[in-house]
Amino acid sequence: MKTTVTLEDVARLAGVSPKTVSRVINGEAHVRPATREAVNRAVNELDYRPNLAARSLAASRSLLIGLLGMRLDANFFRAMYFSGVRACRARGYHLMAEEVPEITASSLAELEASLRQARCDGLILTQLSDQAPVLGMLERLQVPYVRLLPGTDPGRSDAVTNIQGEGVQLLAEHLWQLGHRRVLVSSLLGSGQRDMRAALLASGFRAADLTEVKQDWRGQTPAEMGRLLGEQLLTMNPRPTAVCAYNDEIAAALISHAWAHGLSIPADLTVVGYDDAEISRVMWPPITTVHQPFDQMMSEAVNLLLTPNSGDTPRTVICPLTLKVRESSAPPPAEA
Amino acid sequence: MKTTVTLEDVARLAGVSPKTVSRVINGEAHVRPATREAVNRAVNELDYRPNLAARSLAASRSLLIGLLGMRLDANFFRAMYFSGVRACRARGYHLMAEEVPEITASSLAELEASLRQARCDGLILTQLSDQAPVLGMLERLQVPYVRLLPGTDPGRSDAVTNIQGEGVQLLAEHLWQLGHRRVLVSSLLGSGQRDMRAALLASGFRAADLTEVKQDWRGQTPAEMGRLLGEQLLTMNPRPTAVCAYNDEIAAALISHAWAHGLSIPADLTVVGYDDAEISRVMWPPITTVHQPFDQMMSEAVNLLLTPNSGDTPRTVICPLTLKVRESSAPPPAEA
DNA sequence: ACGCCGTTTGACAGCGCTGTCAAACGGCGT
DNA sequence: ACGCCGTTTGACAGCGCTGTCAAACGGCGT
Incomplete structure (x- = not known):
C-alpha cells in the first residue's frame, strides 16, 4: 500500500479543518449541509479511507466485535460467524472469532488475556450464553455483551433469541x-x-x-x-x-x-x-x-451492541424460526 | 475494559525507558539479558497487553492478514479460514476473510476499497490464485500476497501448493x-x-x-x-x-x-x-x-508472508496430501 | 590509563485520528 | 444597530505505541 491519503489531505482540499472532516466521516451532527458536501466531494476525489488503527486509538474504541463460542469448527458456529461478518461490515466493524473450548480457570484466563489485548467493543456469546463464570468475567471487565439463545437468567443481559420451544x-x-x-x-x-x-x-x-x-x-x-x-x-x-x-x-x-x-x-x-x-x-x-435466521440474528445482535440501551432493563429481540419441509418427511407407511 | 496498563507503566516499574520495553515486547535484539528479564517481570506483574491499534499506527503495519476467496460459505473456504486464524494468532496477527464473489470491475473496485481501508500487511489467495486481474491489482497496490494452489503462472508469487496431481x-x-x-x-x-x-x-x-x-x-x-x-x-x-x-x-x-x-x-x-x-x-x-493439510498450508502461507524473501525468485512450499481410506471403498463385487 | 568501537539505552517526534473546549458565526428579537 | 444564544467550526492536545538518531556504556587492545 503506497499512497496514503490522510484526513489532513482531505481537509486541505475541502478548505476546512481536519476536525470538520472527521465530523463528516463519522456522520456527526452540527455540520452545515454545504460544508458536508464539500468534504464529501474531497473525500471522493482523493478516494480517502480512514485509517482504522488511528481511529480506534484516538477514539479508544477498537471497532472490533468478538464472537465467543465453544467449538469454532461446529457448523453452527461457522454459519453464525460468517453471518456476523456481514452484519459487522455493514456497520464498519470487524468480527473476531474467539474459542473457549471449556469452562476451566485456565481457559477463562486465556480468554481474559485475549479480550484485554484485542479490546473488543462488545461480545456476542453463543454456546456460552448460560455459563455464569464467563458472564461474571465479562461483567467484571465491563465489556458489553449480547447473548444468543440464552437458556437461563433471561434478564441478565441483552439477548437475541427465539420463542421458547x-x-x-x-x-x-x-x-x-x-x-x-x-x-x-x-x-x-x-x-x-x-x-x-x-x-x-x-x-x-x-x-x-x-x-x-x-x-x-x-x-x-x-x-x-x-x-x-x-x-x-x-x-x-x-x-x-x-x-x-x-x-x-x-x-x-x-x-x-x-x-x-x-x-x-x-x-x-x-x-x-x-x-x-x-x-x-x-x-x-x-x-x-x-x-x-442467522443473518437476522447476528444483525440484531450487532445492533444491540452498538445501540446504547436507553431504558434500564435488558432488551430481548426475538427472531422467528421457520420449518423447512423437504423430502425426508412424508406420511407414515400404510399400516405401520 | 477499565484498567489500561500502558508501556509507560511497565517502563516505570522496570526502571527503564518505554522504548526498551517496546524492544523486549517485540523480541528485538540489543537488550541485555538482565534488562530483558526485569522488563518481563514487570510485564507479568502488571499483566500488560500491548494496544494493537497504537502498535499498528506507530509501526504502520496493520497486524492483519486477509484471506481472499470467491465463496465465503464454501466448506473449503471455511476450513481454510479457521486454520488460518490459528496460524495467525500464533504470530500475533489477525485474519480477515474477504469475499470476491465474481471477477468484475465493480467487484474488484470494492475489494480495492476494502483493502485500502484495512491496510492488510499481506493477503492469502484461495480460489482466486489464477485470476490475473486480481493479481494485477494487488501488484499495483503493492500488497504482498501468497497464492494457495495456483494452477497457472507458478513463478508469479510465493505460493503454497501440492505436488501437481x-x-x-x-x-x-x-x-x-x-x-x-x-x-x-x-x-x-x-x-x-x-x-x-x-x-x-x-x-x-x-x-x-x-x-x-x-x-x-x-x-x-x-x-x-x-x-x-x-x-x-x-x-x-x-x-x-x-x-x-x-x-x-x-x-x-x-x-x-x-x-x-x-x-x-x-x-x-x-x-x-x-x-x-x-x-x-x-x-x-x-x-x-x-x-x-489446511493447518499446515495456512501456517506456511502466513510464514511466507511474514518472512521477507531474501532471494529474488518467488518461493513455493509444497504440502503433501494424504489419502484417508474409509468405509466407502472396497474391492469390486465378485463378478461385476 | 586511554582511546576505540561495537553494544545497549533513551529522548524525541510522529503515526492519523478524535475529544474537549473555546471561538466564530449568524439569525432573531428589540 | 445591538445583544443574545444556539449552531457551526477550529486549535490543540493526546490516544499508546515505534522509528530514528544520538548518547551512554563497556570490553578490548595497547
Whole structure:
C-alpha cells in the first residue's frame, strides 16, 4: 500500500479543518449541509479511507466485535460467524472469532488475556450464553455483551433469541399433521434447550408412543450418534415411523444408516433434523429441518451492541424460526 | 475494559525507558539479558497487553492478514479460514476473510476499497490464485500476497501448493489396488486443477473403461450434481464399480442416491471423494477421500508472508496430501 | 590509563485520528 | 444597530505505541 491519503489531505482540499472532516466521516451532527458536501466531494476525489488503527486509538474504541463460542469448527458456529461478518461490515466493524473450548480457570484466563489485548467493543456469546463464570468475567471487565439463545437468567443481559420451544413445536406439528403417531426422539445430555418430547406431547402425541434416546455429546461424533440411533430403531417393535434427530448431522448419519439397512426414506421412515445445516440439502433425500435466521440474528445482535440501551432493563429481540419441509418427511407407511 | 496498563507503566516499574520495553515486547535484539528479564517481570506483574491499534499506527503495519476467496460459505473456504486464524494468532496477527464473489470491475473496485481501508500487511489467495486481474491489482497496490494452489503462472508469487496431481494419483492407485477396472469420473467444467482421468490412466486404467461426466458448478448444488451422477450410473451397462466424485459433498449426495436405488455401498459400489470435508465423516459409510493439510498450508502461507524473501525468485512450499481410506471403498463385487 | 568501537539505552517526534473546549458565526428579537 | 444564544467550526492536545538518531556504556587492545 503506497499512497496514503490522510484526513489532513482531505481537509486541505475541502478548505476546512481536519476536525470538520472527521465530523463528516463519522456522520456527526452540527455540520452545515454545504460544508458536508464539500468534504464529501474531497473525500471522493482523493478516494480517502480512514485509517482504522488511528481511529480506534484516538477514539479508544477498537471497532472490533468478538464472537465467543465453544467449538469454532461446529457448523453452527461457522454459519453464525460468517453471518456476523456481514452484519459487522455493514456497520464498519470487524468480527473476531474467539474459542473457549471449556469452562476451566485456565481457559477463562486465556480468554481474559485475549479480550484485554484485542479490546473488543462488545461480545456476542453463543454456546456460552448460560455459563455464569464467563458472564461474571465479562461483567467484571465491563465489556458489553449480547447473548444468543440464552437458556437461563433471561434478564441478565441483552439477548437475541427465539420463542421458547418454537422450533420443536414446528417439527412436532409437522409430524402430527403428516399422521405420524410413534416417534423416536434423539436428545443430548446436558443440553436442555430443545425439549422435543414436550413439544410432541403438546401437539397431541401420547407419552407411551414416544421413545427418547439421550446421548452424550462428548466423545461421540454426530456420525456415531446417528448410527447408534439407527441401531436402536431397528430393534424396536413396533417401529416408530418418524425420528427427530437432535441436529442435521445426526439426521444425515441416521438416514445413511437406515438406507444401509434396507429402510427407504421417507417411504418407510420419516427423519427430521434441526439447524438447516448445509448437509440437510446435500443428502438424498434432503432433510426436513428448522431454519435459524442467522443473518437476522447476528444483525440484531450487532445492533444491540452498538445501540446504547436507553431504558434500564435488558432488551430481548426475538427472531422467528421457520420449518423447512423437504423430502425426508412424508406420511407414515400404510399400516405401520 | 477499565484498567489500561500502558508501556509507560511497565517502563516505570522496570526502571527503564518505554522504548526498551517496546524492544523486549517485540523480541528485538540489543537488550541485555538482565534488562530483558526485569522488563518481563514487570510485564507479568502488571499483566500488560500491548494496544494493537497504537502498535499498528506507530509501526504502520496493520497486524492483519486477509484471506481472499470467491465463496465465503464454501466448506473449503471455511476450513481454510479457521486454520488460518490459528496460524495467525500464533504470530500475533489477525485474519480477515474477504469475499470476491465474481471477477468484475465493480467487484474488484470494492475489494480495492476494502483493502485500502484495512491496510492488510499481506493477503492469502484461495480460489482466486489464477485470476490475473486480481493479481494485477494487488501488484499495483503493492500488497504482498501468497497464492494457495495456483494452477497457472507458478513463478508469479510465493505460493503454497501440492505436488501437481498427487491427490488424484493417490485415489487412482487406491482404486487400482482394490481391483477396480471400470470407473465413473465426475469433473467440473472450467476447473482444470484435478485431472482424475489422467491419473487413472497413469495408474493402469484403460481409456475405454473410464467414463467422465463433466458438470457445471454454477446453478447446481452439490446435491443435484451427485444425484445426476447417480442417475447416469444406473443407466450404464456394464456398470462401473467405482465412482470418483469431484468432492465430498457430491460423493455424499451420490451415496444417498445409490442407497435409495438399492445399491449397497461399498459392497456394490465404491465411492471416493475429495477434500476430507466434515460430511465425509458424517455419512454412512464414511467416505474415502483426500485430505488437504489446511493447518499446515495456512501456517506456511502466513510464514511466507511474514518472512521477507531474501532471494529474488518467488518461493513455493509444497504440502503433501494424504489419502484417508474409509468405509466407502472396497474391492469390486465378485463378478461385476 | 586511554582511546576505540561495537553494544545497549533513551529522548524525541510522529503515526492519523478524535475529544474537549473555546471561538466564530449568524439569525432573531428589540 | 445591538445583544443574545444556539449552531457551526477550529486549535490543540493526546490516544499508546515505534522509528530514528544520538548518547551512554563497556570490553578490548595497547
